[in-house]
Amino acid sequence: xxxxxxxxxxxxxxxxxxxxxxxxxxxxxxxxxxxxxxxxxxxxxxxxxxxxxxxxxxxxxxxxxxxxxxxxxxxxxxxxxxxxxxxxxxxxxxxxxxxxxxxxxxxxxxxxxxxxxxxxxxxxxxxxxxxxxxxxxxxxxxxxxxxxxxxxxxxxxxxxxxxxxxxxxxxxxxxxxxxxxxxxxxxxxxxxxxxxxxxxxxxxxxxxxxxxxxxxxxxxxxxxxxxxxxxxxxxxxxxxxxxxxxxxxxxxxxxxxxxxxxxxxxxxxxxxxxxxxxxxxxxxxxxxxxxxxxxxxxxxxxxxxxxxxxxxxxxxxxxxxxxxxxxxxxxxxxxxxxxxxxxxxxxxxxxxxxxxxxxxxxxxxxxxxxxxxxxxxxxxxxxxxxxxxxxxxxxxxxxxxxxxxxxxxxxxxxxxxxxxxxxxxxxxxxxxxxxxxxxxxxxxxxxxxxxxxxxxxxxxxxxxxxxxxxxxxxxxxxxxxxxxxxxxxxxxxxxxxxxxxxxxxxxxxxxxxxxxxxxxxxxxxxxxxxxxxxxxxxxxxxxxxxxxxxxxxxxxxxxxxxxxxxxxxxxxxxxxxxxxxxxxxxxxxxxxxxxxxxxxxxxxxxxxxxxxxxxxxxxxxxxxxxxxxxxxxxxxxxxxxxxxxxxxxxxxxxxxxxxxxxxxxxxxxxxxxxxxxxxxxxxxxxxxxxxxxxxxxxxxxxxxxxxxxxxxxxxxxxxxxxxxxxxxxxxxxxxxxxxxxxxxxxxxxxxxxxxxxxxxxxxxxxxxxxxxxxxxxxxxxxxxxxxxxxxxxxxxxxxxxxxxxxxxxxxxxxxxxxxxxxxxxxxxxxxxxxxxxxxxxxxxxxxxxxxxxxxxxxxxxxxxxxxxxxxxxx
Amino acid sequence: xxxxxxxxxxxxxxxxxxxxxxxxxxxxxxxxxxxxxxxxxxxxxxxxxxxxxxxxxxxxxxxxxxxxxxxxxxxxxxxxxxxxxxxxxxxxxxxxxxxxxxxxxxxxxx
Numbered sequence: 001x002x003x004x005x006x007x008x009x010x011x012x013x014x015x016x017x018x019x020x021x022x023x024x025x026x027x028x029x030x031x032x033x034x035x036x037x038x039x040x041x042x043x044x045x046x047x048x049x050x051x052x053x054x055x056x057x058x059x060x061x062x063x064x065x066x067x068x069x070x071x072x073x074x075x076x077x078x079x080x081x082x083x084x085x086x087x088x089x090x091x092x093x094x095x096x097x098x099x100x101x102x103x104x105x106x107x108x109x110x111x112x113x114x115x116x117x118x119x120x121x122x123x124x125x126x127x128x129x130x131x132x133x134x135x136x137x138x139x140x141x142x143x144x145x146x147x148x149x150x151x152x153x154x155x156x157x158x159x160x161x162x163x164x165x166x167x168x169x170x171x172x173x174x175x176x177x178x179x180x181x182x183x184x185x186x187x188x189x190x191x192x193x194x195x196x197x198x199x200x201x202x203x204x205x206x207x208x209x210x211x212x213x214x215x216x217x218x219x220x221x222x223x224x225x226x227x228x229x230x231x232x233x234x235x236x237x238x239x240x241x242x243x244x245x246x247x248x249x250x251x252x253x254x255x256x257x258x259x260x261x262x263x264x265x266x267x268x269x270x271x272x273x274x275x276x277x278x279x280x281x282x283x284x285x286x287x288x289x290x291x292x293x294x295x296x297x298x299x300x301x302x303x304x305x306x307x308x309x310x311x312x313x314x315x316x317x318x319x320x321x322x323x324x325x326x327x328x329x330x331x332x333x334x335x336x337x338x339x340x341x342x343x344x345x346x347x348x349x350x351x352x353x354x355x356x357x358x359x360x361x362x363x364x365x366x367x368x369x370x371x372x373x374x375x376x377x378x379x380x381x382x383x384x385x386x387x388x389x390x391x392x393x394x395x396x397x398x399x400x401x402x403x404x405x406x407x408x409x410x411x412x413x414x415x416x417x418x419x420x421x422x423x424x425x426x427x428x429x430x431x432x433x434x435x436x437x438x439x440x441x442x443x444x445x446x447x448x449x450x451x452x453x454x455x456x457x458x459x460x461x462x463x464x465x466x467x468x469x470x471x472x473x474x475x476x477x478x479x480x481x482x483x484x485x486x487x488x489x490x491x492x493x494x495x496x497x498x499x500x501x502x503x504x505x506x507x508x509x510x511x512x513x514x515x516x517x518x519x520x521x522x523x524x525x526x527x528x529x530x531x532x533x534x535x536x537x538x539x540x541x542x543x544x545x546x547x548x549x550x551x552x553x554x555x556x557x558x559x560x561x562x563x564x565x566x567x568x569x570x571x572x573x574x575x576x577x578x579x580x581x582x583x584x585x586x587x588x589x590x591x592x593x594x595x596x597x598x599x600x601x602x603x604x605x606x607x608x609x610x611x612x613x614x615x616x617x618x619x620x621x622x623x624x625x626x627x628x629x630x631x632x633x634x635x636x637x638x639x640x641x642x643x644x645x646x647x648x649x650x651x652x653x654x655x656x657x658x659x660x661x662x663x664x665x666x667x668x669x670x671x672x673x674x675x676x677x678x679x680x681x682x683x684x685x686x687x688x689x690x691x692x693x694x695x696x697x698x699x700x701x702x703x704x705x706x707x708x709x710x711x712x713x714x715x716x717x718x719x720x721x722x723x724x725x726x727x728x729x730x731x732x733x734x735x736x737x738x739x740x741x742x743x744x745x746x747x748x749x750x751x752x753x754x755x756x757x758x759x760x761x762x763x764x765x766x767x768x769x770x771x772x773x774x775x776x777x778x779x780x781x782x783x784x785x786x787x788x789x790x791x792x793x794x795x796x797x798x799x800x801x802x803x804x805x806x807x808x809x810x811x812x813x814x815x816x817x818x819x820x821x822x823x824x825x826x827x828x829x830x831x832x833x834x835x836x837x838x839x840x841x842x843x844x845x846x847x848x849x850x851x852x853x854x855x856x857x858x859x860x861x862x863x864x865x866x867x868x869x870x871x872x873x874x
Numbered sequence: 875x876x877x878x879x880x881x882x883x884x885x886x887x888x889x890x891x892x893x894x895x896x897x898x899x900x901x902x903x904x905x906x907x908x909x910x911x912x913x914x915x916x917x918x919x920x921x922x923x924x925x926x927x928x929x930x931x932x933x934x935x936x937x938x939x940x941x942x943x944x945x946x947x948x949x950x951x952x953x954x955x956x957x958x959x960x961x962x963x964x965x966x967x968x969x970x971x972x973x974x975x976x977x978x979x980x981x982x983x984x
Contacts, residue, residue, distance in 0.1 A: 024925075030902075030903065030950050
């Protein structure tokens with residue numbers, strides 16, 4: 001029971017502190033009086049007795065302290081007074097405190113915000129049960145219905161496999177037509193996802209077979225927006241692209257697949273009689289692994305699938321589905337592209353936080369050395385060294401917490417900006433939010449950085465001999481020397497980190513420059529494109545053809561529009577529509593070697609509108625109608641690949657999109673069709689009238705003479721005016737599309753640029769602080785030297801040399817680190833080596849110049865000082 | 875000026891205090907005086923550490939204190955041995971005797 005008594009005593013001591021304290025004072029007073037009395041009795045005079053009694057007793061404070069420690073409440077009660085003392089001290093130095101808090105807040109805020117994004121995209125559970133068991137198959141938007149039916153039963157390590165694609169529909173709800181994206185999927189979709197509907201049912205076996213009733217399952221947000229969250233929506237019939245579908249279910253809130261943009265779920269129609277069933281691939285396969293399925297079992301399944309595919313189909317080399325089979329976990333599939341960039345940014349902001357800590361530590365160290373006398377006095381008065389160190393720690397942690405509070409506020413304020421700058425699709429942005437984990441991260445970072453900051457000053461305090469901190473002469477303290485060595489180490493670390501950061505930013509600046517200099521092959525300025533969809537079931541081919549013809553004519557007539565065309569795929573934004581081509585009389589381009597070309601119809605004048613360059617022959621004329629002989633224009637890659645140096649014009653070929661034999665009438669220069677940096681693919685261009693006349697979907701692309709977005713309302717009005725059933729989907733300017741293609745390097749450049757500037761500032765402030773502090777400390781010495789005839793220039797040289805040493809070492813170390821870390825940024829670069837000497841030199845030069853200026857200012861001040869006043873200062 | 879508390883084996887001062895208090899309750903100053911007098915000035919108590927020791931012993935429950943009056947009618951804190959303190963003194967004393975006997979044997983060894 002000893003511990004109980006002990007605890008009671010401690011508690012009593014804690015609460016009855018005043019009483020005990022009073023007792024202690026009285027006891028000591030009594031003791032001293034008795035001692036004095038005794039000394040007087042021995043014949044000493046009163047004054048002397050008074051003094052000797054106190055000398056014999058020793059430092060009263062120290063014994064009070066020890067008595068208190070023996071009560072065992074020291075830590076608790078002293079914490080309170082430490083906090084009060086630290087707060088008072090910080091408030092007494094508002095500039096220092098503000099600087100420290102802001103520096104740290106930037107680091108903490110940035111880390112909190114980015115950590116939240118990482119948490120949302122990479123850690124937070126997906127809206128799918130046991131998401132780690134859901135995978136997608138290697139070939140994306142490339143499976144045919146036929147292939148799916150052929151392979152779906154093979155794998156033993158999967159519970160279910162589903163096929164899906166994304167399609168757009170017009171939705172006739174109460175408020176006019178809107179264009180919606182739907183996940184069109186086989187009956188197994190919701191079983192693979194492992195999610196039950198909120199209302200009604202999901203898909204049933206047979207829903208995806210010919211003759212099944214047309215049904216639709218609504219996503220939660222579309223149900224809210226279009227149907228006012230009506231619980232009686234089940235059984236309602238809605239028109240999707242003009243065709244009635246019965247609502248059979250509503251999915252729970254938060255569920256989406258594969259992106260939050262798809263608002264509803266429609267069963268596929270897997271009809272072997274439909275040409276699309278065996279036509280070009282357009283599906284994604286996704287499956288749910290059995291619990292405990294091993295990698296080896298999955299691998300065996302993949303091999304069985306490819307064997308089955310190889311036995312039945314004859315693939316051209318370019319898309320040979322029997323090669324390179326693999327599965328991708330769902331999260332990887334959805335966000336994998338984003339992960340490296342996010343981790344890079346998180347790393348960078350972490351480095352920034354580290355720099356901020358180092359900077360504040362250097363500042364505190366300065367303060368600590370300034371406090372040499374205070375510390376010596378307090379040590380002499382009996383304050384324990386541990387107590388002094390604890391005070392430094394308390395100060396740092398308070399700074400850290402204040403910075404954490406400001407940082408979390410900053411993160412909240414800047415979070416939307418950050419998310420908006422990420423290359424995320426809009427719909428995913430909504431899933432990225434700050435929550436309580438951000439607050440937790442903030443608190444954690446505050447305490448950790450506060451403690452980190454305290455490390456250096458505490459070390460110098462604990463290792464230095466406090467009693468040798470000189471009274472009066474603050475130049476000779478050993479603690480001071482140690483502290484300034486520590487400061488130089490911190491400056492070295494800061495410069496090193498800054499060099500790494502600036503190098504990264506410089507590399508991305510160069511990458512963006514290289515991307516900008518790429519030949520696009522068309523002129524994006526002034527182009528704006530609107531997706532337009534007519535309800536297929538409610539309109540005839542003739543009506544649709546007439547509609548789009550009329551739309552083009554009317555759009556071109558709008559003021560501010562210099563031309564218009566129809567496209568089926570927007571350059572850079574859309575891929576797909578690729579078919580193999582057959583060349584008559586070209587035996588080596590058969591079988592597996594037969595080439596594939598992108599299918600890109602447009603209207604006459606389209607090439608000119610896009611600003612493409614004609615290499616030879618002609619472009620399309622108004623006479624290339626449905627009744628005229630079918631023609632095509634191919635790109636240079638197509639012509640060179642198939643006919644080499646021979647003339648392509650006048651030859652014929654056959655494409656997979658059912659046009660019959662087409663005659664090549666022209667060759668155009670290559671342009672960026674699917675991406676900016678890849679090798680250009682083969683592209684076949686066809687007159688819209690011959691290839692897609694009567695289609696329900698087209699991308700109206702116009703060139704505006706002014707700002708292209710200003711013309712959009714007029715275009716929307718026109719689309720609706722011509723037919724109220726037509727719906728407008730995406731609207732994008734070509735400039736934005738091109739920028740989006742460069743989004744990742746652009747964003748990274750922006751953020752790394754900001755971080756690099758902050759890093760430079762931090763590094764400069766650090767160097768300046770340390771050098772001006774050491775100058776300040778040695779003023780008297782400099783005064784004496786100058787009085788003895790030292791030349792100001794030499795003095796300045798000495799100061800500069802001392803100040804620049806850690807900077808130079810930091811630049812060398814930073815360059816080495818940047819070289820070591822070059823692999824990290826390599827994947828974000830284009831046409832720039834991660835070890836690019838130019839970027840490394842820029843970073844080194846930036847730090848040397850900034851450090852030089854930071855060291856020069858105090859050096860100048862020191863050498864121009866009047867020796868006499870310098871001498872008097874201490 | 876060496877004295878128990880700082881240089882002596884930790885706990886020796888505690889034992890001396892317990893011994894003094896086993897005779898009669900006493901205030902802090904008196905304890906120091908008595909140790910010095912009985913040891914014929916061989917041991918001078920570092921007066922500050924005396925109080926640290928007193929507080930430690932109080933916490934251990936070996937002594938307790940009350941406020942009382944001196945012969946000159948001054949208020950002072952008097953310390954008194956508890957039953958646990960008496961047992962403790964016995965242990966410490968046995969330990970000390972064992973130790974000093976050992977030291978004696980070494981010093982007397984020829």
